Amino acid sequence: MTSDSPATRKVILVIIDGLGWQTAHDGLGYLQGLCEAGRASLYRMECGLPSLSRPMYECILTGVLPVDSGIVNNDIQRLSNQQSIFHLARAAGRSTAAAAYHWISELYNRCPYLPVRDRYTDDLSLPIQHGIFYHGEDYPDDHLLLDAETLRRRHEPDFLLVHPMGADSAGHAYGLDSPQYRNTARRIDALLAEYLPGWLDAGCQVLVTSDHGMNRDRNHGGLLPEERQVPLFTLGSAFAHPGNAHVRQVEICGIVADLLGIGHAKPRNPTVLQATEPEAGADGIN
Template sequence: MSNKVILVVLDGLNYQVARDCMGYLNGLIEQKKATLYPIQCELPSMSRPLYECILTGVPPVLSGIVNNQIVRLSNEESIFSLAKSQGKVTAAAAYHWVSELYNRAPYDAVRDRFTDDETLNIQHGRFYHWDHYPDEALFLDAESLRQQFNPDFLLIHPMNIDDAGHKHGLDSRQYRNSARAADIYLSNYISTWVDAGYQVMVTSDHGMNDDLSHGGILPEEREVPLFVIGDTFTHAETTVKQTELCGLCCQLLGLEHCKPYAPEMIAL
């Protein structure tokens, strides 16, 4: 059984848009190579609090990362810290808030944008600080990290879907087409990742509304997708919580941990 994981967090991707617009991922489902689970994100439905939730399993109101303006290191054990402490190689191509949560805060672009330091929780990082940084470039950054360092855990976190939602809203061609574009980029890599022994999870932090924002309890803000691809997943019918994604990754990585997860999702 493989113990390597790629977690893709497509920022701001609403569940129904993922279901309607992402033809490649849904094609994998039709061929029994992937399963899609609906997830209700934790509250508030905002980015930095939910990065922390996904990567630590702790809801925002308990982690203390309750809005996007809180700039400090996480106080929780994360996938990165657990993996690094147990001898795994960690990497991320992600928005700079991830660096601030798990490596160093505040982010210094000159120091942190290109990170290679085995003493840090995210040992190999390619971080960006522009919401319009092209998803295509971000996936290239991620694949370069994968090929160069062969990480056990790789986080990939592009921002263009969220950026389109903030500019044009949920019910816009720009938002839907950003989701379609991400699906195309994923189609260039997923089979290669699976062949290299990775279990792949594709999810989102939160959705989007027609006010060009998110943060509340509307279904379109809270409902996000989880696609799972790989031979270690059972693809069973079950319910998954956002707070279980961290533990699921830890379990797939073979880490010792105390995080909640859905054991019925993983084949023994």
Template sequence: MSNKVILIVLDGLAYNTAEQCMGFLQGLNAQGATTLYKLQCELPSKSRPLYETILTGVTPVLSGIVHNDVNRNSNQQSVFSLARKAELTTAAAAFHWFSELYNRSPYNAARDRHTEDLEQLIQHGCFYHGDHYPDSYVYLDAESLRRRHNPDFMLIHPMNIDNAGHHEGVDSSHYRNTVRNSDGELSKYLPTWIDEGYQVRRFSR
């Protein structure tokens, strides 16, 4: 089995909505190609603290990343730091808070949006700084990074689901359709990633 991993964090995705609206992923699960787990969220349930928890396993009250305005590098051991210690290649197509947590803080778009720096924890990055940045672009950015760098660990983090929930509510048709769109985008890439030997892990936040 390959040790290469792609971690996809679908920000703001409700478990029940995923069950109802992500037909492709549910189809994979029904065929036994994937495994579905329901996890208890750490508190506070805010974006930056939980990004740190997902990547380090450390709860917000212990990491010190307790709200979205804590703008500094992580001081915890993360998946990225472990990968780099093992001389593995890392990449991310993600919101710029990940760049601030694991590369440089504060984020400077002109310097950091496109990162190619072998000395950083996230060596190859395509970071965005607007919640409305299309999910389709995030997946395309990720695939471009994968093809160019063949990373051992890659993070993919789209934000349109979370953005739809904040603007229209989780019971809205806009929110559900945004979830369906993300599922459709995943259906374009997941088969190739699996065929290429990647283990794919998905988290809903």
């Protein structure tokens, strides 16, 4: 098999917490440069409701809306009862890892999160087999990207989640129209510029998105465009660049599963993938 076969392909999903569409569009100059060069695509998506973090993590990683998953606010502290991309990957014999906020561990590994047990996770029986989780919302983005790269090099996971929190923290502290929020977005763009070339050279397929945006009240959760509109950048040889495709947040889980060649019944969007990608049958199984 070639390195770009779905059976051997590796996927990295970056969720930049709290980064709204317009700030991403205007501030992520490196990623926009890749788009201008025809090496990436940028789509504007609308996140689910309520536009809050824990419900949107569940939406992205399981393809299920909050009103159906039951994760409808940030205070619901329990394991997910949905099939996530981590579960799908592990069931298919693929390896998983995450450098992420501890709510990800609580949703898919163990709840409650106990730092002494869960901050550094290496357990092949868990949905997220290798993890470096953080529990301070001010955890620096450069540390988080280093955690992710350490996991990638050490374990070579087939699916890696990368989840920095800096934009969300800056938005809550200073608001949508602040230089602090915009400059945090620019800093994460610069950090991605350090790591993305190596990921792509290694043949990884990369998606960069956000869970929700931010409003002028230093908050989010409702229907305002600045709260709901989020970016999706796609990078890698398996992606097509149709230009006018419409992508929904609930389709990200299915897109990742398709990239990994895993059978599933999640919402799909084959338009963003190269035409050589296998089509799923009516039951969603490849």
